[in-house]
Amino acid sequence: MRLDAAEVVDTFAEAFTMWGARIVVTAETSGWAAHAARSLTGFATSVIGCKCEAGIERDLDGAETPDGRPGVSALLFAPDADGLAKRLVERVGQAVLTCPTTACFNGLAADDEVDVGGRLRYFGDGWQASKVLAGRRYWRIPVMEGEFLVEERFGIVKGVGGGNLIILAEDAVTALRATEAAAAAMRPVEGAILPFPGGITRSGSKVGARRYSGQIASTNHVLCPTLRAQVDDSQVPSGVESVLEIVIDGLAPDPVREAMRRGLAAAARSGARQITAGNYGGSLGDHHFHLRELVP
Amino acid sequence: MTLTLTVRAAPAAPVLAEALCPDRLAGLSRPEIERLELWHGNRRAAVGELFVVSGAGADDVRVVGDLVRVAGLGAGMAGGRLTLAGTAGPHVGAGMRDGELVVEGDAGGWAGAEMRGGRLVVRGSAGRRLGGAYAGSRAGMRGGEIVVHGAAGEEAGAGLRRGLIAVAGRVGDAAGLSALAGTIVAFGTLGVHSGAGMRRASIVTMTTATLLPTYARACTYRPPFVRLCLRRLRELGLPVTDDQIAGRYTRWSGDGLELGRGEILILEAPR
Numbered sequence: 417m418r419l420d421a422a423e424v425v426d427t428f429a430e431a432f433t434m435w436g437a438r439i440v441v442t443a444e445t446s447g448w449a450a451h452a453a454r455s456l457t458g459f460a461t462s463v464i465g466c467k468c469e470a471g472i473e474r475d476l477d478g479a480e481t482p483d484g485r486p487g488v489s490a491l492l493f494a495p496d497a498d499g500l501a502k503r504l505v506e507r508v509g510q511a512v513l514t515c516p517t518t519a520c521f522n523g524l525a526a527d528d529e530v531d532v533g534g535r536l537r538y539f540g541d542g543w544q545a546s547k548v549l550a551g552r553r554y555w556r557i558p559v560m561e562g563e564f565l566v567e568e569r570f571g572i573v574k575g576v577g578g579g580n581l582i583i584l585a586e587d588a589v590t591a592l593r594a595t596e597a598a599a600a601a602m603r604p605v606e607g608a609i610l611p612f613p614g615g616i617t618r619s620g621s622k623v624g625a626r627r628y629s630g631q632i633a634s635t636n637h638v639l640c641p642t643l644r645a646q647v648d649d650s651q652v653p654s655g656v657e658s659v660l661e662i663v664i665d666g667l668a669p670d671p672v673r674e675a676m677r678r679g680l681a682a683a684a685r686s687g688a689r690q691i692t693a694g695n696y697g698g699s700l701g702d703h704h705f706h707l708r709e710l711v712p
Numbered sequence: 713m714t715l716t717l718t719v720r721a722a723p724a725a726p727v728l729a730e731a732l733c734p735d736r737l738a739g740l741s742r743p744e745i746e747r748l749e750l751w752h753g754n755r756r757a758a759v760g761e762l763f764v765v766s767g768a769g770a771d772d773v774r775v776v777g778d779l780v781r782v783a784g785l786g787a788g789m790a791g792g793r794l795t796l797a798g799t800a801g802p803h804v805g806a807g808m809r810d811g812e813l814v815v816e817g818d819a820g821g822w823a824g825a826e827m828r829g830g831r832l833v834v835r836g837s838a839g840r841r842l843g844g845a846y847a848g849s850r851a852g853m854r855g856g857e858i859v860v861h862g863a864a865g866e867e868a869g870a871g872l873r874r875g876l877i878a879v880a881g882r883v884g885d886a887a888g889l890s891a892l893a894g895t896i897v898a899f900g901t902l903g904v905h906s907g908a909g910m911r912r913a914s915i916v917t918m919t920t921a922t923l924l925p926t927y928a929r930a931c932t933y934r935p936p937f938v939r940l941c942l943r944r945l946r947e948l949g950l951p952v953t954d955d956q957i958a959g960r961y962t963r964w965s966g967d968g969l970e971l972g973r974g975e976i977l978i979l980e981a982p983r
Contacts, residue, residue: 483939484957519936545912545973547895547937548855548874549944556937565936 417711419684422691424707429676430695431703434463434493434577435500436667437530437570438473438523441512442487446475452518453488455511460492460503461612462663464621464633468494468503469577469665471609482521483565489523491609493577493665500572501530508566509536513557519565522552524667526571533566576703579608579664579672582620582639583683584656584690591658592616594686599662601682607671608664620661620694636694656689669703677710713769715745719777720764725753726801727762729775730784734792734811738770780820786813789830802839805832808856821865822846827875829856833948837862837881844889845871851892853877859948866903869896872913878945888915891974895941899950910967910974916941918956918979927966932980934960 417424439456443449453472460470469492476487492507494500512520513536522532533555537544540557546568547554553568581598585591599615602608610616625634637643638651639659652659662679666672676693683691693707717732728751731737737745746760759765763775775785776797786794787806795814796804802820805813810830815823821839824832825846842864845852852871863881872891878899885903888896891913902921907913916938939957946952961977 482943483936484943485939543973545914546893547914547941549876549941550857554937554940556935562931562933563935563937565940 417708419680419691419711422684422688424680424684424711425690425692426706426708427693428695428698428704428706429578429580429693430698430701431576431578431580431672431705432495432701433574433703434469434495434665435497435572436491436493436524436575436577436665437500437504437572438667439490439492439504439508439512439570440476440481440487440521440523441490442476442481442483442485442519442521443515444485444517446486446488448515448517449486449488450475452512452515453490455515456507457490457492457609457611458511460507461617463493463495463577467499468492468507469609469611469663470507471611471615471665473606473609474604483519485519491607491665491667493575493611495577497528497530497572501532504530504532504570505535508532509539513539513559513564513566516561520567522567522570524571524573526573528572529569530572531568532570533568536566573667575665575667576669576672577665578701579666579676579703579705580620580661580694581664581676581679581683582659582661582692582694583688584639584653584659584692585688586655586657588658590687590689591660594683594688595660595662597686598679598683598688601678602662602664602675605666605671605675605678607668608666608675610662610675611665612663615662617661617663618659620659623696653690661694669705672703673705673710676705676707680707680710681712714767714772714774715765715769716767716774716776717745717759717763717765719775719779719782720762722778723752723762723781725781727752727757727782728784729782730787732759732773732775733786733789733794733808733813734770734773735790737773738792740770742768783820786832789813791830799836805830808832818862819860824853824856824858824877826852826854827856827858828854831857831859831948834858834860834862838864838868838879840865840867840884841870842868842879843872843875843877844869853894857948859945859950861950863900869894869913872896876941876944878948878950880950883917888913888974890970897941897945899952899956907967907974907976909970911971912973914975914977916961916977916979920981921976921978923964923976924967926968927964927976928968930963930965930975932960932962934958935963935977938977 457470625631799817818836843853866884
């Protein structure tokens with residue numbers, strides 16, 4: 417298939433079920449909300465090494481937040497519900513509770529919920545206080561600056577982790593330009609995040625390793641241009657000198673699909689020579705996003 | 713559809729009307745409702761003797777007329793909407809668990825006493841012991857929301873354990889008496905002895921107040937919960953200003969004669 421100047425490979429992205437949560441961080445200024453959200457979602461690129469994947473979904477103005485202050489909406493994903501609860505407690509506790517002027521709210525109405533504020537309350541050393549408002553419980557935790565307000569329970573849903581696009585171009589500059597354009601087009605999709613730095617990763621991986629039995633993931637050698645002459649199964653086409661990948665996590669399949677659709681079109685418009693997607697043959701992941709269904 | 717009960721004549725003796733709430737009238741035909749018995753003074757009287765029943769349905773019930781001597785309307789209600797078109801007697805919504813009860817006029821004493829959930833809205837003023845505890849009970853209101861557009865009498869929120877009481881006008885003496893937790897918001901003046909014996913609850917006031925000497929000043933700050941609470945009250949129709957939402961409040965901790973984990977938050981006067 418062709419889309420603009422790019423060849424779109426007839427393949428699919430294989431993605432997995434992951435549990436996701438939406439965290440709304442507010443603060444006196446949008447700047448402090450952004451500080452907290454960046455810290456909250458930092459070092460959360462891949463479950464392989466970070467135990468979770470997270471990213472900023474969008475900025476919120478005061479009309480969209482529970483306390484009327486500017487805020488940021490962030491999404492956090494983990495392989496199971498218990499793990500998600502632990503990561504939420506760790507990250508809200510270390511990145512939001514610590515940040516001046518912030519408050520933290522659940523941003524997802526869901527049947528399943530995990531306790532976050534109820535675990536963080538112990539930081540209050542007995543001086544914490546709870547308030548119930550419109551059926552939701554909040555914890556007020558005294559801190560040196562004043563008071564940290566955090567909602568007790570956060571909704572969680574079975575989402576999708578690992579949607580992806582792999583963008584191949586004639587050189588590194590073009591690959592980066594096309595992938596940046598794709599990431600920019602994908603970012604506004606509500607309910608989806610791109611967990612890698614700037615939304616882009618250069619180090620796509622395969623499960624395990626050829627040489628090291630203890631390695632859980634290793635470089636995706638078939639798409640490394642530098643190894644084209646050294647491996648017998650290289651998939652780097654002639655004329656391609658650089659490859660980048662965008663990973664997408666979403667609260668449901670539709671946001672992931674929509675992000676991939678927008679990214680595919682933007683990359684094709686911006687110099688990609690070939691666009692493909694990563695999969696494991698289809699037998700591991702619950703979700704298959706076929707590129708042919710995303711081409712207009 | 714609305715089921716309407718109209719008072720035939722002002723009752724000669726107090727009527728105990730706990731049966732007249734939406735969830736208890738659900739599934740009853742009009743004749744069955746008319747045959748329900750209420751205490752009228754020291755005798756039993758059929759609803760049909762006291763009220764003209766019209767309309768149908770039970771999710772939305774409206775009681776119209778002189779209700780000053782009708783007690784316990786909506787007491788224990790567990791759902792639906794009950795509107796009292798007039799001034800209501802005592803104990804309206806006492807012990808209610810869910811649903812919405814709207815009093816279009818004033819409400820007598822003990823409105824919302826020991827309520828556990830739902831919402832009680834009083835368009836006029838409320839009497840004493842709003843959301844309070846009955847004699848012998850340790851805890852008063854245990855959940856839900858009470859919104860009073862007028863004033864409230866003495867000992868509002870006495871024994872309050874959980875929930876929100878908001879009063880647009882003046883709140884009488886000893887608000888939050890022996891309150892265990894929960895929140896009282898007073899937009900008008902606050903009477904004396906507020907928070908006496910309070911253990912953990914919050915009283916928020918928008919005017920200066922004379923506090924008991926057993927309250928100690930902590931600091932002046934912007935409590936994040938107050939923002940949330942006031943925005944909720946604005947949603948519920950109270951005239952909350954932006955200055956009140958964004959304002960700084962001085963926190964006084966007490967009651968020092970009790971647990972001392974309660975607070976009275978007083979809006980800082982504009983500088």
